[in-house]
């Protein structure tokens with residue numbers, strides 16, 4: 001039975017890859033990762049490129065497995081992807097031949113959700129992400145930020161308990177990115193999913209999260225964890241508050257040290 005009080009629990013997790021380019025040599029992407037994420041918590045991971053952030057997220061998604069250690073979801077080992085976890089990537093992987101509405105309902109439709117239910121939910125989520133009027137548009141007819149909102153609506157329509165986001169706003173301009181962060185927090189307020197969010201943008205991580213985790217240079221493990229003690233919903237004033245600036249300084253300093261360590265090792 002469940003031994004973990006966490007929604008997601010990495011315990012002594014390592015992931016070693018075979019490296020085809022280097023003959024029999026192996027790459028340890030993650031080593032001894034310890035991280036527990038509570039139900040409905042928003043946790044961001046930041047860290048140098050190649051430190052194992054996506055590897056960690058992919059294992060929670062069920063796309064990959066730890067080499068050693070245990071990774072639990074609700075106290076159970078993760079075997080495969082499932083509708084309880086939705087993934088949002090940096091680049092919206094929409095079906096180009098389907099319009100916005102069809103893209104949003106595709107997953108739940110193939111899982112057998114009744115038509116009346118998915119129609120109603122599609123309306124709710126398209127309205128929530130501000131795309132109700134664009135439901136007949138095809139991906140090429142809408143902007144990158146709008147495509148990303150389609151991806152979020154598609155992720156939320158199946159009521160996932162866990163939202164896994166791998167640099168979801170990385171390709172967006174600054175203003176759109178801030179709007180998306182606020183939208184994500186509004187959606188969280190309503191549905192309270194557990195969110196694991198990867199970003200290179202330290203201020204984005206602090207703005208949206210309950211906790212920010214800095215991963216070390218490869219092999220990735222937790223180098224620093226900071227709690228963001230700021231109530232949600234959050235307002236733009238938070239971005240210029242003393243609390244925010246202090247956290248940002250602390251996190252940036254550690255990330256910088258790890259980037260230097262990664263460079264020195266390369």
Ligand SMILES: Nc1ncnc2c1ncn2[C@@H]1O[C@H](COP(=O)(O)OP(=O)(O)OP(=O)(O)O)[C@@H](O)[C@H]1O
Pocket residue numbers: 017018019027028029047048049050051052053054055056218
């Ligand atoms: N399938 C794979 N086979 C071999 N090596 C892999 C594989 N997936 C990841 N790696 C290696 O594991 C390490 C971590 O990769 P990962 O993609 O998790 O990093 P990341 O922190 O997400 O980086 P970025 O910030 O650039 O997205 C890298 O050295 C990468 O080359």
Ligand SMILES: [Mg+2]
Pocket residue numbers: 053054055166
């Ligand atoms: Mg990555």
